Amino acid sequence: MTLSASPTVSSSSRTIRIGSRKSQLALVQTYWVQEHLQKAFPDRTFEVQTMSTHGDKILDVALAKIGDKGLFTKELEIGMLNGDIDFAVHSLKDLPTRLPEGLVLGCVTERENPADALVVHASHRDKQLDTLPEGAVIGTSSLRRLAQLRHHYPHLSFKDVRGNLNTRLAKLDAGEYDALILAVAGLQRLEMADRIHQVIPAEVSLHAVGQGALGIECRADDTEVLELLKALEHLPTTHRCYAERAFLRELEGGCQVPIGVNTTLDGDTLTLIGIVASLDGQRLVKDRITGPAIEAERLGTELAQRLRQQGAQEILDEILATVQRG
Structure with a gap:
């Protein structure tokens, strides 16, 4: 992965505590973050602390039936707000588009293949x-x-x-x-x-919002950590994922709703494709939007509004009612 040039951060004796889920994939991702931050800031200390989330503990119920807002993030977020950890590494697709007050998406890393x-x-x-x-x-x-x-x-x-x-x-x-x-x-x-x-080609299955990227969440007022995280930021991925997350946020759908996306960058021009599908696959509402990458969130919001006008909201309302009856 290509990383940003290391920003200038004043030296500090503070140990930075990185929060992670305990799964093998979560730990591989978190140790990757720890390793690259340690390389960028060799005089600093970064340690990993693990915890189990609600989603890790319930394995016999479909995700859609137990609700998914913060399913794999809530415990880590409580840890940050309580000061037990300084930031948390998430698969970005697991991170809700609306974060608790006091927390922000501090960094998005370079994306692997999102397919x-x-x-x-x-x-x-x-x-x-x-x-x-x-x-x-x-x-x-x-x-x-x-x-x-x-x-x-x-x-x-x-x-x-x-x-x-x-x-x-x-x-x-x-x-x-x-x-x-x-x-x-x-x-x-x-x-x-x-x-x-x-x-699987995008023509068959558009990927999840944020899939393939890591999202690092931290306290909004922790300027020291926010500055450190700049070393991991990948701006092209950030633009793509911000467009996708704005699209999802506007439709008010969690990751357990049939909403798929695909984003591409051509120079400074971003193209976002979005889809909303019924559970039986019979109805698909799909469209695309193109515009400046720096207006990524506006593009995502605008595409969501366009799909809503084309019938996406009716599909989402039906799915919500079906899942709640579960």
Whole structure:
């Protein structure tokens, strides 16, 4: 990853405490942040503190049914507000678009490939999504993936899957599923890229808001930490993710709503594609917007308003009612 030039930060004896979830992927991401900050500021001390979040503890209920605002972030946020940790490293797709008062998104790191991946059981190594047999069981806990894949492949069967990446892969290898849909970035970060059977094109499945990037959350008034984090900031990714998060925020959808995005940068010009889909995949509202990257949040908000006018709000209202009845 390409990092920004290190900013000038006054030396301090303060130990910077980095908060992380305990999962293998979370720790790999957090240790990456710790390593690069240590390289940028060799005279400083950075230590990692782990904690379990609500989402880590409930593994037998679909994410959509237990609510997802802060599902993987709340405990870390309480730790920051209480002064137990100084900042937290998140998969940006897990970080709500509205943060608690007193906390800010201090930094967005360079993005890995944000696409979704097909990972197949050994018996289907000669297959891709469009050649899997009718009734093949696909594991995913994402309503976004579910809705889009149902739209394109209504002959496939879909089943919820929870647990960390290793747990999900073990279930696949044991034959509980014919295939899984996972994030390319997560598999790459855990050095499991060899499990990626197919990178799913954006035409089939737009990715989650912020997928592939890390979001570092910290106290709004902690100028020292905010200055340190500039060493990790990747401005092109920041523009892309701010557009995506503004799009999601305006639609008031959490990550467990079928909202997908794709962003590209051509010089200083940003293009954002957004989609809202019904759970059965029968209805898709999709559009795009292009404009200056420095106006990323305005572009995201404007695209969301455009989709709402095209019927997205009715779809979201129906999904909310369905999930609440659950």
